[in-house]
Amino acid sequence: HGLDINRDGVRRSGYELLSYPDVDVAWLAGVDPRFAAIDGKTAERLETEAKYSVYLxxxxxxxxxxxxxxSRLIPETVDFAGVPG
Structure with missing residues (x-):
């Protein structure tokens, strides 16, 4: 299907595949017809959320x-006057 993916042997869900730049729900429907049942608004939302999920x-x-x-405490014995900068 022309998608350049990692060849690491890890199975990826449709949602994970949607995070790839060239993958959308229409592409997924070409791989698995069950994705064709997703309506346009839902498809758009899934695509957007999947693309941003990596960054989140x-x-x-x-x-x-x-x-x-x-949460790391600085010891009271630290001499800040001796710290350069």
Missing amino acids: DRQKTDVAQIRHEE
Whole structure:
């Protein structure tokens, strides 16, 4: 079907495939006719959410890391006058 995907042996759901730049619900319907039953508005929403889900997942990871770092206490013995910058 002309899609350049990772050849890592991992099976991907239709939603995961929608996150690829060249994949939309119409393309999926060409692979599996069950996707043809999805109406236009729903297809558009699924495509948009899938494309952005990759970025949202990254942001969630970044937020978790920042929260972890924010919870780290700086010892009272740190001499800030001796820190360059």
